Amino acid sequence: MNKGEKKIQGFIIGLVIIVNLILQSTLLQYFKIYNVLPNTALILVISFSMYSGKNQGAIIGLSVGMLQDIIFGRIVGLNAFVYMLIGYFVGLINRKVFKDNLLIPVALTAVGTVLYETVNMLFLCFLKYRIELFNVFKKMLVVEVLYNSIFSILIYIYVSKLFQTKKKKRH
Amino acid sequence: MARKGEKKDRSAIIIAIVAIVLIIVMGVTAGQREKLTVVEKWVGNVISPIQRGVSAGASNISEGLSSIFNFNRIKKENVELQKQVIELEKEITTVQLVRDELEELRELKFALNYIEDGVKYSPITANVIAKTPGNWFNIFTINAGEKHGITTNSIVMAGNGLIGRVYELGDHWAKVVSIIDNNSSISFQVQRDADTQGILTGSITNELSGYLFDPLAEVVVGDKLITSGLGNFPKGIPIGEVIDVAKSSDQLLITIKVQPAVNFNRMGKVIIMTPDVTYE
Numbered sequence: 001m002n003k004g005e006k007k008i009q010g011f012i013i014g015l016v017i018i019v020n021l022i023l024q025s026t027l028l029q030y031f032k033i034y035n036v037l038p039n040t041a042l043i044l045v046i047s048f049s050m051y052s053g054k055n056q057g058a059i060i061g062l063s064v065g066m067l068q069d070i071i072f073g074r075i076v077g078l079n080a081f082v083y084m085l086i087g088y089f090v091g092l093i094n095r096k097v098f099k100d101n102l103l104i105p106v107a108l109t110a111v112g113t114v115l116y117e118t119v120n121m122l123f124l125c126f127l128k129y130r131i132e133l134f135n136v137f138k139k140m141l142v143v144e145v146l147y148n149s150i151f152s153i154l155i156y157i158y159v160s161k162l163f164q165t166k167k168k169k170r171h
Numbered sequence: 172m173a174r175k176g177e178k179k180d181r182s183a184i185i186i187a188i189v190a191i192v193l194i195i196v197m198g199v200t201a202g203q204r205e206k207l208t209v210v211e212k213w214v215g216n217v218i219s220p221i222q223r224g225v226s227a228g229a230s231n232i233s234e235g236l237s238s239i240f241n242f243n244r245i246k247k248e249n250v251e252l253q254k255q256v257i258e259l260e261k262e263i264t265t266v267q268l269v270r271d272e273l274e275e276l277r278e279l280k281f282a283l284n285y286i287e288d289g290v291k292y293s294p295i296t297a298n299v300i301a302k303t304p305g306n307w308f309n310i311f312t313i314n315a316g317e318k319h320g321i322t323t324n325s326i327v328m329a330g331n332g333l334i335g336r337v338y339e340l341g342d343h344w345a346k347v348v349s350i351i352d353n354n355s356s357i358s359f360q361v362q363r364d365a366d367t368q369g370i371l372t373g374s375i376t377n378e379l380s381g382y383l384f385d386p387l388a389e390v391v392v393g394d395k396l397i398t399s400g401l402g403n404f405p406k407g408i409p410i411g412e413v414i415d416v417a418k419s420s421d422q423l424l425i426t427i428k429v430q431p432a433v434n435f436n437r438m439g440k441v442i443i444m445t446p447d448v449t450y451e
Contacts, residue, residue: 022218025301025312026226030233032436035377036306055182062189070211071218072303072310072346074338074354077196079305084193088186120307127201129354135376144306 012162013048017064020044025072036143038151039113041068041079045087046112046152047105047159054091061087075127082119086112099160102153109152113145204339205323212341215312219344222301223314230439292326292405292444295319299438300344307375309352309435315443316343324403326444332409332432333357333398334441345443350410351377351435359410360399361390368399371410371429379411379429386423390416396429405444 024040031038041064049057065080073079090108097104117140125131207215238245297315315321317340325337327347335349350357351373359381361367367388371381383390394413400406415428 018218021304022222022225022301024304026222027229028304029302029436030229037304039305041304058182058186058189067214067218068304070214071301071312072305072308074201074308074310074348075197076200076211077193081190081193081197084186084189123197124307127197130372132374132376135374139376140306 009163013052013060014063016044017041017060017067021064021067021071033147034139034143036139036147038147039116039144040151040155041065042083042086042112042116043105043109043148043152043155044159045083046090046108047156049087049091050094050097050099050105050108050156051159051163052091053094054088057087057091057094058084059087061085075123078120078123081123082116085119086115102156105152105156106149109148110145113148114141117141117144203323207339207341215341215344219300219312219314219341222312223298226300227298291447293320293447295321295443295445297441297443299441307353309349309373309377310338310346311349311438312344312346313441313443314344316340316345318342321345321443321445325446326404326408327441328408328444329433329438329441332411333404334433334435334438336403337443347441349373349435351379351431356381357404357410358399358401359396362395362397362409364388365399368401369427371396377435379431381427381429383425383427386425388425390425390427392416 020040024037028037028040045057045061045064048060052060061083062080065078065083066076068079069076090112117136121131121136295315297313297319300312300314302311303309313327321337321340323337323340327334327336327349333350335347335352335355338346338348340346348355350371353373353375356370356372358368358370360369367383367385367390369381369383371379373379390413392413392415396410396413398404398406398408398410409432411429411431411433413427414430417426417428418424419426
């Protein structure tokens with residue numbers, strides 16, 4: 001029973017990932033603020049790995065990033081790398097935090113966004129892409145952090161419901 | 172106890188190995204590739220039709236909503252457009268006179284055995300199906316690919332101006348890098364004066380800015396810019412309008428800001444110009 005449930009859960013997670021990629025690239029484009037798109041993929045990776053641990057977190061992050069890289073990326077592997085590490089580290093601390101507190105996903109998303117953009121910037125810098133530090137700071141580190149944090153509450157509530165109904169059934 | 176530690180180490184080691192592999196993949200795929208791998212093409216082939224459906228629905232809804240809310244604006248626009256039509260009709264008559272002269276000159280060119288510099292382009296129309304979910308680049312996908320005969324570095328434009336170039340392509344889809352992308356640069360010339368040339372680059376804030384080669388050249392706000400024919404893009408495609416001219420403090424460069432002719436937030440249909448290989 002446990003195995004079957006896990007399979008269903010994995011299937012749902014996969015579906016959510018693909019639906020998110022499609023929505024993020026089509027519908028969410030209409031919700032840009034100051035030309036900044038909310039990074040729902042990052043929030044999903046953080047929320048999922050909060051509930052499912054480091055190994056699954058890393059796998060989820062890797063697949064989310066890889067999909068995004070293949071369809072839109074200029075460099076394959078960049079997003080996969082960052083999302084995998086974020087999934088792994090969030091999974092590492094998942095037993096040490098209270099999951100009911102809504103401040104946790106907000107704080108984690110803010111930190112995660114900063115980490116994501118910093119690693120991105122470092123790699124792009126090494127790959128000789130042009131970096132404008134001031135614009136990066138303004139766009140990514142101020143607007144995107146705020147936007148992502150607000151979005152994270154909605155997504156986190158949805159993900160926590162997804163996992164909690166599963167737990168209740170087990171009893 | 173020891174066993175537990177071992178287990179913990181193992182997953183960390185796997186993560187580290189995968190991370191290193193990903194860095195290597197990054198290094199390999201960093202430049203523009205001629206051909207995508209089978210896996211990438213396949214993933215794109217599966218996902219792009221769904222994206223096409225969703226984005227068509229979304230754009231229909233948003234257009235419907237905006238036309239309801241912007242009824243007044245559309246009315247004003249209509250009046251302006253009618254004025255513009257009258258002006259354009261006047262222009263057509265003058266252009267026709269010029270065209271006759273041009274044809275005469277072309278005949279002369281043939282007689283003088285002039286080397287033809289233009290490559291012929293075959294146009295294909297496609298829809299924008301999705302835009303990049305990240306904030307670093309300005310890439311979008313279109314629903315035309317290798318099977319439709321387009322190639323990498325084909326030119327993508329809208330009816331009124333330049334959009335970008337095809338970066339990588341699958342069977343029925345292609346990635347397009349727009350000219351306002353952080354890392355793209357184009358050479359331009361001022362429309363009224365072909366000798367005033369320079370380079371424009373995009374940025375992550377989606378602004379076009381650039382500088383002129385000649386520090387003494389004269390550029391004013393409102394000047395129309397077109398591609399100069401150096402580099403990837405053929406000559407004469409409209410880029411946009413100068414909205415700001417600034418002399419940098421050392422007085423050696425004139426920097427300009429440009430408003431692109433195309434609205435990159437509302438792109439529906441695009442034209443892809445593929446260089447005609449058979450012509451060579």
